[in-house]
Amino acid sequence: MLAPSVAHLSFVRDDGQPLDYIPGQFIQVHFHYADGTATRRSYSLATVHDHALGPGEAVEIAVSYVPGGAATALFEGLAMGDAIQASGPFGRFCLMPNDANKRYLLIATGTGVTPYRAMLPLLEKAIAQRGIEVVLLFGARTPQELLYGDEFRAFADAHPAFRFVPCFSRELPDDPHPDVRHGYVQQFLAEFSPDPATDIAYLCGNPNMVDACFESLKEAGLPVPQIRREKYVSSK
Numbered sequence: 598m599l600a601p602s603v604a605h606l607s608f609v610r611d612d613g614q615p616l617d618y619i620p621g622q623f624i625q626v627h628f629h630y631a632d633g634t635a636t637r638r639s640y641s642l643a644t645v646h647d648h649a650l651g652p653g654e655a656v657e658i659a660v661s662y663v664p665g666g667a668a669t670a671l672f673e674g675l676a677m678g679d680a681i682q683a684s685g686p687f688g689r690f691c692l693m694p695n696d697a698n699k700r701y702l703l704i705a706t707g708t709g710v711t712p713y714r715a716m717l718p719l720l721e722k723a724i725a726q727r728g729i730e731v732v733l734l735f736g737a738r739t740p741q742e743l744l745y746g747d748e749f750r751a752f753a754d755a756h757p758a759f760r761f762v763p764c765f766s767r768e769l770p771d772d773p774h775p776d777v778r779h780g781y782v783q784q785f786l787a788e789f790s791p792d793p794a795t796d797i798a799y800l801c802g803n804p805n806m807v808d809a810c811f812e813s814l815k816e817a818g819l820p821v822p823q824i825r826r827e828k829y830v831s832s833k
């Protein structure tokens with residue numbers, strides 16, 4: 598468990614095939630409701646991507662368990678070694694090779710942060726090769742829910758161009774880092790002066806947060822192509 602209701606799950610393909618994907622993409626898990634109807638749910642790939650995953654390498658996802666959720670029941674019922682059906686990768690919530698921006702504003706709540714974990718090696722390359730800056734604004738209710746927080750903090754400590762700004766809506770950690778904020782991510786966007794001349798923004802996770810940040814960024818003058826969004830809505 599990454600947090601009280603979030604599991605980090607690791608799978609390997611059992612067909613012996615590799616899985617290449619672009620950080621930011623997701624897979625779909627296929628299963629059946631109790632009445633036999635087929636359904637599926639999407640999960641962003643959390644595996645830190647520094648090479649195409651060869652046969653037998655772990656495909657990682659972070660799943661937030663929701664009360665009464667159908668996929669939640671599936672995942673909670675899995676034992677070590679059980680198999681699930683999945684397809685993918687899908688999606689275009691990715692860093693673009695021809696991006697010429699000076700800064701990425703990466704914004705997430707909850708498991709919406711997993712695409713950014715997968716992107717860390719690409720961000721490291723962009724920092725080294727293009728001299729860009731990155732701000733990661735990550736919303737969680739409590740310090741226990743700051744998924745992969747130690748990894749992002751370590752990455753920020755090693756890369757001064759990467760700022761990690763955890764925003765806690767309920768409870769602050771004891772002895773918080775100076776970059777920690779108290780409130781919702783959307784309250785702190787203005788502090789970073791979003792600028793259409795320099796910024797490309799990514800928004801991932803809770804749909805209300807994504808919509809609120811999208812409106813703020815548009816008001817700040819960012820054109821829509823510079824605001825990339827992934828809303829975690831249920832696909833049932």
Ligand SMILES: Cc1cc2nc3c(=O)[nH]c(=O)nc-3n(C[C@H](O)[C@H](O)[C@H](O)COP(=O)(O)OP(=O)(O)OC[C@H]3O[C@@H](n4cnc5c(N)ncnc54)[C@H](O)[C@@H]3O)c2cc1C
Pocket residue numbers: 623638639640641642658659660661662663664665666667668669670708709711827828829830831832833
């Ligand atoms: C592109 C994409 C990527 C996604 N990536 C992830 C991911 O990496 N990790 C992840 O955990 N989820 C992710 N999701 C959401 C995920 O696909 C499911 O919607 C989620 O896991 C709930 O599925 P469920 O079957 O357990 O609940 P459902 O049976 O679909 O819903 C049960 C009840 O819970 C409510 N509910 C659904 N989702 C939430 C929620 N997030 N918070 C509170 N209540 C909710 C529903 O309204 C419903 O009342 C993603 C969605 C999309 C579209």
